[in-house]
Amino acid sequence: MTRTPVNVTVTGAAGQIGYALLFRIASGQLLGADVPVKLRLLEITPALKAAEGTAMELDDCAFPLLQGIDITDDPNVAFDGANVALLVGARPRTKGMERGDLLEANGGIFKPQGKAINDHAADDIKVLVVGNPANTNALIAQAAAPDVPAERFTAMTRLDHNRALTQLSKKTGVAVSEIKRLTIWGNHSATQYPDIFHATVAGKNAAEVVNDEKWLAEDFIPTVAKRGAAIIEARGASSAASAANAAIDHVHTWVNGTAEGDWTSMGIPSDGSYGVPEGLISSFPVTCKDGKYEIVQGLDINEFSRTRIDASVKELQDEREAVRGLGLI
Ligand SMILES: NC(=O)c1ccc[n+]([C@@H]2O[C@H](COP(=O)([O-])OP(=O)(O)OC[C@H]3O[C@@H](n4cnc5c(N)ncnc54)[C@H](O)[C@@H]3O)[C@@H](O)[C@H]2O)c1
Numbered sequence: 001m002t003r004t005p006v007n008v009t010v011t012g013a014a015g016q017i018g019y020a021l022l023f024r025i026a027s028g029q030l031l032g033a034d035v036p037v038k039l040r041l042l043e044i045t046p047a048l049k050a051a052e053g054t055a056m057e058l059d060d061c062a063f064p065l066l067q068g069i070d071i072t073d074d075p076n077v078a079f080d081g082a083n084v085a086l087l088v089g090a091r092p093r094t095k096g097m098e099r100g101d102l103l104e105a106n107g108g109i110f111k112p113q114g115k116a117i118n119d120h121a122a123d124d125i126k127v128l129v130v131g132n133p134a135n136t137n138a139l140i141a142q143a144a145a146p147d148v149p150a151e152r153f154t155a156m157t158r159l160d161h162n163r164a165l166t167q168l169s170k171k172t173g174v175a176v177s178e179i180k181r182l183t184i185w186g187n188h189s190a191t192q193y194p195d196i197f198h199a200t201v202a203g204k205n206a207a208e209v210v211n212d213e214k215w216l217a218e219d220f221i222p223t224v225a226k227r228g229a230a231i232i233e234a235r236g237a238s239s240a241a242s243a244a245n246a247a248i249d250h251v252h253t254w255v256n257g258t259a260e261g262d263w264t265s266m267g268i269p270s271d272g273s274y275g276v277p278e279g280l281i282s283s284f285p286v287t288c289k290d291g292k293y294e295i296v297q298g299l300d301i302n303e304f305s306r307t308r309i310d311a312s313v314k315e316l317q318d319e320r321e322a323v324r325g326l327g328l329i
């Protein structure tokens with residue numbers, strides 16, 4: 001194998017998502033079956049031993065693409081030369097909490113990590129923030145990295161996108177592979193808006209196929225938006241394997257592109273499209289090509305969608321004000 005390995009940094013490597021994620025990265029599912037990787041695992045000091053245990057297991061898999069594992073509690077070391085950074089490490093919410101309740105607890109993590117990325121990462125760094133509240137944590141990290149192009153900081157709404165695909169598939173009886181152009185707008189929170197008005201189901205307009213606004217408003221949207229809480233209620237812990245799967249999907253699509261005629265959802269810095277204030281990290285419909293993404297333009301936004309997009313964007317603005325007040329941006 002002659003390709004230069006890609007340096008992938010994963011924070012919170014000893015956590016639940018980390019455990020579901022690292023083996024898939026090392027096996028080639030993140031970047032491609034022919035792309036060698038070097039892993040950098042960042043953890044807090046008390047969790048280093050657990051991260052070492054995971055690294056031992058990674059070694060024991062003898063993955064042909066895995067060309068090294070470094071473990072550290074120093075962000076400056078973890079992000080040195082990083083090409084891809086998955087910011088997972090954060091405190092997950094527990095029963096009864098909203099993701100916004102985590103702002104203060106987790107905000108302090110993302111500012112120093114953003115600075116370390118600014119100072120040490122490779123020029124082509126791509127960042128995915130998974131740790132909640134993901135959109136605003138991404139904003140904090142991005143604000144601390146003025147030398148990195150802002151568009152390299154993204155937040156994960158792919159789990160919501162995947163959840164929405166499955167709910168729509170169950171409602172219509174059509175396989176997820178036949179559903180295209182679904183969109184998650186806004187925040188990865190209970191205000192997010194999964195939009196099927198531009199989606200297609202086996203080539204037909206999804207909203208017309210469903211033809212049931214009551215189901216949309218009272219079943220589909222709340223089921224997708226509150227799925228994280230439902231999983232916490234059922235498992236007693238937040239989603240892990242599905243979150244890791246979505247992180248793999250997000251980066252794989254960003255690097256390798258969206259399929260012709262389809263798009264995906266990513267939390268990205270707004271350029272003002274669709275009335276979302278510039279700079280907010282909000283979820284949009286995007287196409288990806290050659291390692292870059294673009295917002296899908298020109299979609300008609302009906303009244304039903306507008307109200308819901310605006311509500312989620314308002315929450316993002318409030319979160320931005322809150323972290324400004326805490327001196328995090
Ligand atoms: N965006 C999404 O769709 C989505 C989905 C699921 C979970 N999440 C979020 O992902 C985060 C991680 O979830 P989890 O279930 O793996 O939690 P976890 O508690 O199992 O693991 C978190 C890990 O992060 C580590 N950590 C804490 N502070 C750190 C720091 N400063 N640097 C490096 N590591 C640090 C902890 O030691 C722990 O090992 C949570 O914020 C959770 O809410 C997001």
Ligand SMILES: O=C(O)C[C@H](O)C(=O)O
Pocket residue numbers: 092093099132159227228229231238239243
């Ligand atoms: O809901 C949570 O707190 C975890 C995660 O964001 C999820 O959507 O499953």
